[in-house]
Amino acid sequence: xxxxxxxxxxxxxxxxxxxxxxxxxxxxxxxxxxxxxxxxxxxxxxxxxxxxxxxxxxxxxxxxxxxxxxxxxxxxxxxxxxxxxxxxxxxxxxxxxxxxxxxxxxxxxxxxxxxxxxxxxxxxxxxxxxxxxxxxxxxxxxxxxxxxxxxxxxxxxxxxxxxxxxxxxxxxxxxxxxxxxxxxxxxxxxxxxxxxxxxxxxxxxxxxxxxxxxxxxxxxxxxxxxxxxxxxxxxxxxxxxxxxxxxxxxxxxxxxxxxxxxxxxxxxxxxxxxxxxxxxxxxxxxxxxxxxxxxxxxxxxxxxxxxxxxxxxxxxxxxxxxxxxxxxxxxxxxxxxxxxxxxxxxxxxxxxxxxxxxxxxx
Amino acid sequence: xxxxxxxxxxxxxxxxxxxxxxxxxxxxxxxxxxxxxxxxxxxxxxxxxxxxxxxxxxxxxxxxxxxxxxxxxxxxxxxxxxxxxxxxxxxxxxxxxxxxxxxxxxxxxxxxxxxxxxxxxxxxxxxxxxxxxxxxxxxxxxxxxxxxxxxxxxxxxxxxxxxxxxxxxxxxxxxxxxxxxxxxxxxxxxxxxxxxxxxxxxxxxxxxxxxxxxxxxxxxxxxxxxxx
Numbered sequence: 001x002x003x004x005x006x007x008x009x010x011x012x013x014x015x016x017x018x019x020x021x022x023x024x025x026x027x028x029x030x031x032x033x034x035x036x037x038x039x040x041x042x043x044x045x046x047x048x049x050x051x052x053x054x055x056x057x058x059x060x061x062x063x064x065x066x067x068x069x070x071x072x073x074x075x076x077x078x079x080x081x082x083x084x085x086x087x088x089x090x091x092x093x094x095x096x097x098x099x100x101x102x103x104x105x106x107x108x109x110x111x112x113x114x115x116x117x118x119x120x121x122x123x124x125x126x127x128x129x130x131x132x133x134x135x136x137x138x139x140x141x142x143x144x145x146x147x148x149x150x151x152x153x154x155x156x157x158x159x160x161x162x163x164x165x166x167x168x169x170x171x172x173x174x175x176x177x178x179x180x181x182x183x184x185x186x187x188x189x190x191x192x193x194x195x196x197x198x199x200x201x202x203x204x205x206x207x208x209x210x211x212x213x214x215x216x217x218x219x220x221x222x223x224x225x226x227x228x229x230x231x232x233x234x235x236x237x238x239x240x241x242x243x244x245x246x247x248x249x250x251x252x253x254x255x256x257x258x259x260x261x262x263x264x265x266x267x268x269x270x271x272x273x274x275x276x277x278x279x280x281x282x283x284x285x286x287x288x289x290x291x292x293x294x295x296x297x298x299x300x301x302x303x304x305x306x307x308x309x310x311x312x313x314x315x316x317x318x319x320x321x322x323x324x325x326x327x328x329x330x331x332x333x334x335x336x337x338x339x340x341x342x343x344x345x346x347x348x349x350x351x352x353x354x355x356x357x358x359x360x361x362x
Numbered sequence: 363x364x365x366x367x368x369x370x371x372x373x374x375x376x377x378x379x380x381x382x383x384x385x386x387x388x389x390x391x392x393x394x395x396x397x398x399x400x401x402x403x404x405x406x407x408x409x410x411x412x413x414x415x416x417x418x419x420x421x422x423x424x425x426x427x428x429x430x431x432x433x434x435x436x437x438x439x440x441x442x443x444x445x446x447x448x449x450x451x452x453x454x455x456x457x458x459x460x461x462x463x464x465x466x467x468x469x470x471x472x473x474x475x476x477x478x479x480x481x482x483x484x485x486x487x488x489x490x491x492x493x494x495x496x497x498x499x500x501x502x503x504x505x506x507x508x509x510x511x512x513x514x515x516x517x518x519x520x521x522x523x524x525x526x527x528x529x530x531x532x533x534x535x536x537x538x539x540x541x542x543x544x545x546x547x548x549x550x551x552x553x554x555x556x557x558x559x560x561x562x563x564x565x566x567x568x569x570x571x572x573x574x575x576x577x578x579x580x581x582x583x584x585x586x587x588x589x590x
Contacts, residue, residue: 048498074502082498088491101499
């Protein structure tokens with residue numbers, strides 16, 4: 001188990017981490033997601049004891065490693081392995097690159113001869129033993145770096161943006177490998193990424209890191225659909241963030257007043273509470289005017305003010321009394337005859353809306 | 363003008379005939395400077411490693427002093443070792459004045475700052491990520507230094523060769539500590555100085571050509587090493 005207890009980290013004047021606390025359970029895949037420079041890498045480096053925190057406690061299986069002596073730190077570090085965003089090939093063959101962690105641990109030659117090919121097979125580079133490491137491509141070297149890290153059979157594997165510089169095929173290979181490592185060997189995997197979708201694909205739980213603070217910790221579903229703060233919502237692509245007040249609440253089904261428009265959402269909050277309302281742009285549906293009611297509680301008519309194609313999807317700004325942002329497929333967009341200036345019916349479910357009480361900080 | 367041309371002709375004759383004295387001086391020069399370089403490397407590279415890897419107060423100041431000593435005048439290195447090794451000095455009892463061993467010590471003092479400095483430059487050429495990678499793979503401090511030095515070995519070797527170049531070409535320390543004793547401590551540079559002052563230009567030119575040839579070989583090796 002890995003735990004941070006109120007960790008602060010300064011590099012000179014710059015506060016890189018501010019009051020960071022979390023626990024990671026044994027055998028889970030835990031992802032830190034956040035923009036570049038938010039402090040994700042520093043968290044991983046602190047776990048691997050490459051940095052010492054300015055204050056706060058860092059615990060591995062209950063032992064505080066932040067104040068340990070160097071000699072003891074090496075023993076703890078040898079239960080972990082870290083793979084960096086930019087893999088570093090060392091001089092010599094791929095075999096020697098993968099063997100180096102084992103040599104540091106004074107593991108016998110016979111066992112090295114067995115474990116290195118095993119690790120390379122796992123990353124799909126079984127035939128690469130004799131190749132010079134410096135001649136490999138980025139994706140190949142990243143896989144060698146992972147083989148090098150897992151050859152030591154760590155309890156904890158730290159992966160810092162492991163696929164940030166890789167092509168989609170290499171990325172998929174590495175993601176599959178991460179899942180395998182967890183399932184087959186029970187390794188605790190701690191991963192940082194700025195790719196939210198990757199976080200969602202891999203992680204059991206994730207933490208959103210924004211500007212040196214943990215914004216929220218939870219499952220991907222919790223974070224994607226129930227962001228706790230505006231910053232987290234923005235980070236995970238919840239584009240509709242509106243402020244209103246609860247007007248009525250009928251057994252959890254509330255009416256919320258937003259700029260004179262009323263929407264229906266599920267929340268236990270009582271009338272009069274100021275709230276922030278979050279809704280993902282994909283949760284807004286469009287349909288042609290045909291008099292048929294949809295099952296959604298919220299139905300509006302709105303005018304499309306702006307259209308932006310993003311790959312196979314289309315992002316639209318819609319004025320429906322309240323400003324909304326919606327994303328639908330290009331195909332639907334064409335079939336429904338939508339376009340800038342078009343007035344259309346739209347709907348969203350009460351359950352698609354996440355309601356959070358507004359505090360002073362917001 | 364004639365004298366110079368004649369000097370060159372005689373010089374080539376001396377070299378071609380493998381003149382015993384010329385050969386003996388050349389071999390002694392190489393032995394003394396190679397020994398100084400080898401021992402100097404064994405001291406300078408680990409010191410460079412520790413300065414690079416350890417954080418301590420005054421590190422920047424120390425590096426500045428080392429860089430200043432790149433330009434340590436050879437006669438000052440000679441004077442320092444002279445003071446240490448002379449009869450009344452703290453190591454006078456070793457009786458190393460006017461011996462090849464004393465000259466080796468003088469050259470070591472002279473080239474160590476340069477070799478430490480070159481080691482530091484070579485090590486800082488190894489990326490921080492590479493060093494972190496090695497540490498995160500479970501290396502102890504010693505293991506880390508060994509791996510990173512190995513990664514930087516061609517650049518470090520370049521510094522060693524530079525050190526050798528400085529050692530074999532210096533005259534101040536060799537003269538002050540060795541004393542230019544014929545058949546015992548006379549090396550290429552001290553011989554050139556002496557023979558020139560005595561008017562033996564042909565011998566001086568012959569020795570000069572040999573010294574230049576050695577310098578050229580050193581530069582050639584350096585070039586080959588850095589090409590890799």
